[in-house]
Amino acid sequence: MTFSFKGKKPSRRAFLTGAAATGAGLATAASAKDPAIAVQPWMQELGDGVDVAPYGLPSEYEKDVKRRSVEWLTADPVSSINFTPLHDLDGIITPNGLCFERHHGGVARVDPAMHRLMIHGLVDKPLVFTMEDLKRFPRENHVYFLECAANSGMEWRGAQLNGCQFTHGMIHNVMYTGVPLRLLLEEAGVKPSGKWLLVEGADAAAMTRSIPMEKALDDCLVAFKMNGEALRAEQGYPVRLVVPGWEGNMWIKWLRRIEVGDQPWHHREETSKYTDLLEDGVARRFTWEMDAKSVITNPSPQAPITHGPGPTVLTGVAWSGRGTIPRVDVTIDGGMNWHQARMDGPSLMKSMHRFYYEFDWDGSSLLLQSRAHDSTGYVQPTKEALRAVRGVNSIYHNNGIQTWAVDADGRAENVEIS
Amino acid sequence: MTFSFKGKKPSRRAFLTGAAATGAGLATAASAKDPAIAVQPWMQELGDGVDVAPYGLPSEYEKDVKRRSVEWLTADPVSSINFTPLHDLDGIITPNGLCFERHHGGVARVDPAMHRLMIHGLVDKPLVFTMEDLKRFPRENHVYFLECAANSGMEWRGAQLNGCQFTHGMIHNVMYTGVPLRLLLEEAGVKPSGKWLLVEGADAAAMTRSIPMEKALDDCLVAFKMNGEALRAEQGYPVRLVVPGWEGNMWIKWLRRIEVGDQPWHHREETSKYTDLLEDGVARRFTWEMDAKSVITNPSPQAPITHGPGPTVLTGVAWSGRGTIPRVDVTIDGGMNWHQARMDGPSLMKSMHRFYYEFDWDGSSLLLQSRAHDSTGYVQPTKEALRAVRGVNSIYHNNGIQTWAVDADGRAENVEIS
Numbered sequence: 001m002t003f004s005f006k007g008k009k010p011s012r013r014a015f016l017t018g019a020a021a022t023g024a025g026l027a028t029a030a031s032a033k034d035p036a037i038a039v040q041p042w043m044q045e046l047g048d049g050v051d052v053a054p055y056g057l058p059s060e061y062e063k064d065v066k067r068r069s070v071e072w073l074t075a076d077p078v079s080s081i082n083f084t085p086l087h088d089l090d091g092i093i094t095p096n097g098l099c100f101e102r103h104h105g106g107v108a109r110v111d112p113a114m115h116r117l118m119i120h121g122l123v124d125k126p127l128v129f130t131m132e133d134l135k136r137f138p139r140e141n142h143v144y145f146l147e148c149a150a151n152s153g154m155e156w157r158g159a160q161l162n163g164c165q166f167t168h169g170m171i172h173n174v175m176y177t178g179v180p181l182r183l184l185l186e187e188a189g190v191k192p193s194g195k196w197l198l199v200e201g202a203d204a205a206a207m208t209r210s211i212p213m214e215k216a217l218d219d220c221l222v223a224f225k226m227n228g229e230a231l232r233a234e235q236g237y238p239v240r241l242v243v244p245g246w247e248g249n250m251w252i253k254w255l256r257r258i259e260v261g262d263q264p265w266h267h268r269e270e271t272s273k274y275t276d277l278l279e280d281g282v283a284r285r286f287t288w289e290m291d292a293k294s295v296i297t298n299p300s301p302q303a304p305i306t307h308g309p310g311p312t313v314l315t316g317v318a319w320s321g322r323g324t325i326p327r328v329d330v331t332i333d334g335g336m337n338w339h340q341a342r343m344d345g346p347s348l349m350k351s352m353h354r355f356y357y358e359f360d361w362d363g364s365s366l367l368l369q370s371r372a373h374d375s376t377g378y379v380q381p382t383k384e385a386l387r388a389v390r391g392v393n394s395i396y397h398n399n400g401i402q403t404w405a406v407d408a409d410g411r412a413e414n415v416e417i418s
Numbered sequence: 419m420t421f422s423f424k425g426k427k428p429s430r431r432a433f434l435t436g437a438a439a440t441g442a443g444l445a446t447a448a449s450a451k452d453p454a455i456a457v458q459p460w461m462q463e464l465g466d467g468v469d470v471a472p473y474g475l476p477s478e479y480e481k482d483v484k485r486r487s488v489e490w491l492t493a494d495p496v497s498s499i500n501f502t503p504l505h506d507l508d509g510i511i512t513p514n515g516l517c518f519e520r521h522h523g524g525v526a527r528v529d530p531a532m533h534r535l536m537i538h539g540l541v542d543k544p545l546v547f548t549m550e551d552l553k554r555f556p557r558e559n560h561v562y563f564l565e566c567a568a569n570s571g572m573e574w575r576g577a578q579l580n581g582c583q584f585t586h587g588m589i590h591n592v593m594y595t596g597v598p599l600r601l602l603l604e605e606a607g608v609k610p611s612g613k614w615l616l617v618e619g620a621d622a623a624a625m626t627r628s629i630p631m632e633k634a635l636d637d638c639l640v641a642f643k644m645n646g647e648a649l650r651a652e653q654g655y656p657v658r659l660v661v662p663g664w665e666g667n668m669w670i671k672w673l674r675r676i677e678v679g680d681q682p683w684h685h686r687e688e689t690s691k692y693t694d695l696l697e698d699g700v701a702r703r704f705t706w707e708m709d710a711k712s713v714i715t716n717p718s719p720q721a722p723i724t725h726g727p728g729p730t731v732l733t734g735v736a737w738s739g740r741g742t743i744p745r746v747d748v749t750i751d752g753g754m755n756w757h758q759a760r761m762d763g764p765s766l767m768k769s770m771h772r773f774y775y776e777f778d779w780d781g782s783s784l785l786l787q788s789r790a791h792d793s794t795g796y797v798q799p800t801k802e803a804l805r806a807v808r809g810v811n812s813i814y815h816n817n818g819i820q821t822w823a824v825d826a827d828g829r830a831e832n833v834e835i836s
Binding site: 043046056059069096111115175177204206228254306342 | 458460461462463464465466470471472473474475476477478479480483484485486487496498500506507508509510511512513514515516517519521523524525526527528529530532533550553554555556557558559560561592593594595620621622624643645646647648649650651652655656672724725728729730731733760762763764766772774776
């Protein structure tokens with residue numbers, strides 16, 4: 001199909017005019033050959049009703065919508081990563097079956113009846129909770145993004161991975177149900193000297209991180225549900241820590257132990273891993289917060305423009321560990337002109353936000369970028385600006401602006417421009 | 419485990435005192451026999467990392483969390499119902515795999531490449547859209563509940579079904595992504611005489627309903643995603659109509675045709691079905707809106723209290739087709755005393771809301787009820803009040819207050835009290 005307004009300045013008016021032209025064209029075609037005229041097979045026969053699945057799955061036509069790993073990225077499958085297909089999704093909720101997951105000792109398969117959560121150390125009363133005990137405390141529900149500190153990490157040294165699933169897919173955004181960690185700590189009675197927590201998972205890696213008491217008492221949750229149902233095994237079933245806005249490795253899965261101490265523990269995941277090695281050899285530590293970031297999910301390398309010139313929907317996601325995203329700017333010409341994107345859907349604290357920019361594509365090549373502004377006034381930087389401060393030794397905390405180049409055929413690829 | 423404050427007046431202070439006592443008791447037990455002391459098998463061996471599913475599924479320990487049907491309720495499995503397990507869920511999002519579904523001619527398995535949406539009738543330009551065409555229009559994202567008009571329908575004549583999955587599970591609540599129907603109608607150009615739409619599905623039942631133009635131009639969506647991913651086949655893949663706040667049968671699945679006319683069509687689903695037969699033999703028609711309603715999901719017949727007296731979390735859901743739910747009242751003594759529940763999670767228009775009431779259970783029998791107030795000031799009525807107006811011929815639009823009786827062992831059942 002073709003559009004008659006190629007080269008017009010993008011505007012809402014032009015968009016609607018263009019779409020009208022489209023529609024009229026299609027309607028004419030329909031009178032002769034369009035399959036809509038035919039009565040399709042699924043209208044002629046009773047559908048499948050006997051074996052509607054007790055737990056439903058996606059349509060067979062959606063089989064390519066899936067988490068993907070990158071074989072060379074991790075040394076062993078028991079310490080691997082599976083990326084969220086951001087280019088296939090819309091809105092702000094990540095469905096549980098497609099949530100990014102990273103495990104350090106394989107996925108533990110924990111029997112909830114045998115699982116316990118222990119709180120000990122600098123407390124008045126050491127406590128051990130069964131899952132049923134936890135469910136007797138008041139619960140809260142919040143939508144939060146979880147982003148791995150290493151998300152976009154391969155891009156520090158230039159465009160590496162061709163697709164937002166791989167460059168930005170170490171993130172998901174779900175509604176958690178859980179008990180505020182504060183309530184459990186109040187039960188145990190933290191001694192005045194208790195300033196830090198060690199949180200530990202029940203997986204074979206015994207993942208541990210140190211968390212400052214201030215954060216623990218602020219908004220951390222001990223969560224047992226995601227998007228309404230029980231946590232998935234890959235997400236720490238039966239119980240995980242939720243550390244809103246902070247890097248994903250701190251959201252300890254299969255949470256079994258919380259020790260209260262007076263200083264951090266300096267364990268592996270906060271010394272040799274998950275620290276930011278600067279140009280001068282000094283490593284920044286405890287860089288917990290995930291700064292404002294955004295990415296255009298469509299068009300993108302895995303989701304080219306397939307419809308030719310004319311009305312085109314550009315969309316993407318943005319988030320900040322420090323608040324909400326009131327604004328995202330978008331450019332289609334590599335930064336010569338910026339346009340304020342349309343934000344849509346709920347704007348929630350430390351949650352993913354959805355943005356759109358509708359424009360008339362004239363069929364020429366494009367350079368797409370998005371730039372998030374968070375509620376603190378912080379603006380997502382360029383990768384160049386980040387490198388000027390931090391060099392290129394780091395793997396973590398790359399929240400730089402991403403560029404996709406789109407060619408005249410609608411194909412997109414990961415590029416860097418300066 | 420036992421609690422030391424049986425019989426105390428419920429209060430937050432008592433709750434916390436009680437829970438502290440619990441914890442201390444458990445912690446003592448842990449030093450000798452509690453399995454938390456043991457290093458569990460999943461901590462000693464590397465977990466499953468090789469075959470993390472590209473599309474993930476729930477834990478094997480959650481196999482009983484599923485949609486259920488009621489065999490005697492429908493004449494044939496191609497015209498059946500599968501109910502959401504509300505008692506197993508929390509928060510406000512229904513995961514796609516557990517969403518209530520009702521089909522009238524089986525579940526159509528539609529090839530999206532062959533699917534078309536047609537708009538014709540009293541329009542300037544009849545239009546036919548491919549799925550790709552639809553995705554070139556501006557999209558919106560909204561969380562809406564979908565409730566079948568027949569939800570709780572069996573309860574008109576008294577307590578029938580033992581479990582909120584069956585009494586109230588013909589509902590789900592997801593985030594939709596779609597194009598406002600208004601934009602598609604503007605493309606086609608509705609003639610001044612166009613006052614009604616006929617919307618038709620591509621299933622073998624060719625489900626049709628008449629929708630007034632005012633609603634179509636207000637907040638209806640032509641949706642292709644739910645909770646971020648493509649619609650499920652049972653929910654109308656690849657495209658369905660979303661009619662916020664209105665009864666579920668109008669949310670035509672596998673949407674293929676929209677005809678614009680000057681009056682309603684009086685088809686089967688709005689004459690012999692989905693009308694409200696009153697005591698005098700007159701049937702109310704076009705009773706589209708779903709009024710404010712609530713149900714306690716825990717405790718409930720499928721989710722008894724298993725932990726004995728002491729701190730207990732009561733929770734449930736509430737919704738209104740006319741707005742939000744600012745308030746829910748709860749009683750545990752059959753209405754002698756009412757308590758304002760704690761609302762938690764996002765409060766969105768025409769979306770499910772979550773409420774909690776934490777209390778100290780003294781171990782005696784309980785009569786649990788909840789009563790929703792919506793943002794228009796409307797208060798959920800008793801079943802008695804509804805019957806006084808509408809009699810007991812109706813199957814539809816029962817939004818009366820539900821009662822669960824809980825016995826001293828924590829078992830709950832569906833009862834009626836007057």
